Amino acid sequence: GAVVSQHPSWVICKSGTSVKIECRSLDFQATTMFWYRQFPKQSLMLMATSNEGSKATYEQGVEKDKFLINHASLTLSTLTVTSAHPEDSSFYICSASQGVSQPQHFGDGTRLSIL
Amino acid sequence: GQNIDQPTEMTATEGAIVQINCTYQTSGFNGLFWYQQHAGEAPTFLSYNVLDGLEEKGRFSSFLSRSKGYSYLLLKELQMKDSASYLCAVRGNQAGTALIFGKGTTLSVSS
Numbered sequence: 001g002a003v004v005s006q007h008p009s010w011v012i013c014k015s016g017t018s019v020k021i022e023c024r025s026l027d028f029q030a031t032t033m034f035w036y037r038q039f040p041k042q043s044l045m046l047m048a049t050s051n052e053g054s055k056a057t058y059e060q061g062v063e064k065d066k067f068l069i070n071h072a073s074l075t076l077s078t079l080t081v082t083s084a085h086p087e088d089s090s091f092y093i094c095s096a097s098q099g100v101s102q103p104q105h106f107g108d109g110t111r112l113s114i115l
Numbered sequence: 116g117q118n119i120d121q122p123t124e125m126t127a128t129e130g131a132i133v134q135i136n137c138t139y140q141t142s143g144f145n146g147l148f149w150y151q152q153h154a155g156e157a158p159t160f161l162s163y164n165v166l167d168g169l170e171e172k173g174r175f176s177s178f179l180s181r182s183k184g185y186s187y188l189l190l191k192e193l194q195m196k197d198s199a200s201y202l203c204a205v206r207g208n209q210a211g212t213a214l215i216f217g218k219g220t221t222l223s224v225s226s
Contacts, residue, residue: 006157034213034214042218043202043216043217043218043219044158044202044216045216046213046214046215049212049213093157093158095214101145101146101165103148103160103163104148104160104214105160106150106157106158106159106160107157108156108157109156109157111155
């Protein structure tokens with residue numbers, strides 16, 4: 001079945017640091033990947049849609065200059081949290097699907113803690 | 116606007132059957148999904164409905180009525196490991212677009 005890999009699983013860093021999270025589709029090509037954020041005891045909130053070879057589409061309220069998305073190949077999308085602050089601490093999850101009518105499969109998520 | 120409603124919490128005992136309801140109001144519909152999420156982990160896919168009716172998959176079944184904007188997830192022969200959050204999600208107008216998630220239903224299974 002479809003497998004989506006996300007790395008790293010955990011990040012703990014100082015305020016002001018930039019953090020890069022990778023999302024890979026391991027056995028299929030994904031022209032579109034999605035980035036979500038989940039705060040404790042809340043549901044997943046879509047941050048942006050990552051499009052291979054073009055600019056990402058950001059949801060309202062998500063700062064594109066703070067959350068940089070690069071989708072340089074059909075199997076890799078990266079999310080960089082620039083100059084991270086404690087309020088950016090959250091669980092970041094990516095997803096992708098094998099086809100436009102197929103279910104989305106999620107990576108294992110990245111727990112980001114900014115001190 | 117977009118709105119997906121499901122109960123916040125449910126409890127049940129081992130071996131029982133539980134039904135988790137989901138109602139939705141979205142600006143388009145291209146499929147309804149159920150995911151299971153254990154605490155601290157990413158969601159895992161359970162089921163997918165795009166046409167009206169019941170989809171059965173082992174102990175889990177999911178039902179959809181598009182005219183009513185309603186779905187349910189049915190879990191049979193409950194096990195302790197089924198204690199988790201169950202997320203209802205709808206895909207909007209176009210295939211290939213992102214999912215809109217409900218807030219999730221936390222199911223606690225006791226012995």
